[in-house]
Amino acid sequence: MAQQVECSTPQRESILTDGGAEPRAVCFPMLKGGFGKSIFANTLAGVLATRRDHDVLLVDLDPAGHLSTGLGYYTRENEDATDLANVLLDGADIEEIVKHPGHGFDFVPSLNLERVVDELSKDSVLASDLKMKNEFVDPLLGETYDYILFDLPGSRNKLTNNAVVAAPNAILPLMPVPEALNGLRETATKLVAPIRQQLGAFDILATVPNDLSRRVDQNTKDRRLLESMNTDEHFASYLMAGYDGVDPDSGDLPEGTTVEEVLDAHIPPFARVTAADWEAIDSGERAAPKVPIRHSAAFGDAYEERQPLTAYDPEHPQLDHFETLAVIVEQGGVQA
Ligand SMILES: Nc1ncnc2c1ncn2[C@@H]1O[C@H](COP(=O)(O)OP(=O)(O)O)[C@@H](O)[C@H]1O
Ligand SMILES: [Mg+2]
Numbered sequence: 001m002a003q004q005v006e007c008s009t010p011q012r013e014s015i016l017t018d019g020g021a022e023p024r025a026v027c028f029p030m031l032k033g034g035f036g037k038s039i040f041a042n043t044l045a046g047v048l049a050t051r052r053d054h055d056v057l058l059v060d061l062d063p064a065g066h067l068s069t070g071l072g073y074y075t076r077e078n079e080d081a082t083d084l085a086n087v088l089l090d091g092a093d094i095e096e097i098v099k100h101p102g103h104g105f106d107f108v109p110s111l112n113l114e115r116v117v118d119e120l121s122k123d124s125v126l127a128s129d130l131k132m133k134n135e136f137v138d139p140l141l142g143e144t145y146d147y148i149l150f151d152l153p154g155s156r157n158k159l160t161n162n163a164v165v166a167a168p169n170a171i172l173p174l175m176p177v178p179e180a181l182n183g184l185r186e187t188a189t190k191l192v193a194p195i196r197q198q199l200g201a202f203d204i205l206a207t208v209p210n211d212l213s214r215r216v217d218q219n220t221k222d223r224r225l226l227e228s229m230n231t232d233e234h235f236a237s238y239l240m241a242g243y244d245g246v247d248p249d250s251g252d253l254p255e256g257t258t259v260e261e262v263l264d265a266h267i268p269p270f271a272r273v274t275a276a277d278w279e280a281i282d283s284g285e286r287a288a289p290k291v292p293i294r295h296s297a298a299f300g301d302a303y304e305e306r307q308p309l310t311a312y313d314p315e316h317p318q319l320d321h322f323e324t325l326a327v328i329v330e331q332g333g334v335q336a
Helices: 039-049 066-070 082-090 113-122 133-141 158-166 180-199 223-231 232-241 259-266 275-282 297-304 319-331
Strands: 024-028 056-060 106-108 147-151 168-176 203-209
Touching: 024 039, 024 158, 039 056, 039 066, 039 106, 039 147, 039 168, 039 319, 056 066, 082 133, 113 158, 133 158, 133 319, 147 232, 158 180, 168 180, 168 319, 180 232, 203 223, 203 259, 203 319, 223 232, 223 259, 223 275, 232 259
Parallel strands: 024 147, 024 168, 056 106, 056 147, 168 203
Antiparallel strands: none
């Protein structure tokens, strides 16, 4: 008999609990564009603020500024305006760069980021990766804000290094495209593993499929992504990259750790489809689930209206899954 696992409905009772929430800085460091980092950052900020009642700061560190545009801020360079470089390096007041878009959270738009990267790169090597932590996150977190979220570009620079050091809690969205696993592998080996070896701790709070729209009882792109996320030992080893005994090339995990344990601890319940579930789906014993996060035109429509989805359509069904993610952020990980 196949195990009863509700992979299409989040296990709300077990996961939606109050308490245990502690201030946390979170980043979206996927080294690949177009997987949903900015959509996730924007939506999660809205959910943490409006549904979970937290004080939230969202920061756009992508020079392309899509997130800023989507919240109504134009990202023209302006050398005269106070920017993040002034805050990180010259002691300018953080308040000078914080905006209030009016959707329950505060926001630092993308401004002069190329200059910020240049200025950080000129700084003394030793302390230059700690500026964001020392001058920005530490003074604000637990004081002014419960959660600080950094939206990052799909490539690394001095500023993204600063952000991942300051916000060692990652959420990794993945799209059902052929390069998804390679994107995760790159992120794991080039960003997560070195940071873990340097800092000791860098948590992947969750990895989440995004933009799903196809059946999963046939060999579709969605099926291929979901099945490899949920069963592949390499996928599990990418999530553990940088820890002792882990080898992303062979898929080796630390002694005594199973693939299932790692996946249970990193994939939200709504997207966890175990080997037994796949068997039941393929034998017709159970209906194929519609696994979130779904492709939804509302994300693009909200962007056009320069609003987060929580403001554009507060009852949108995908927001329930972002609320599950918000609880994962509060709890510091998926509770296996
Ligand atoms: N679940 C989704 N449904 C519909 N469109 C989506 C979804 N997720 C992302 N998109 C679209 O895909 C594109 C890339 O998403 P984005 O969040 O900008 O990715 P990234 O920040 O990783 O580059 C955007 O145009 C966005 O609107
Ligand atoms: Mg983006």
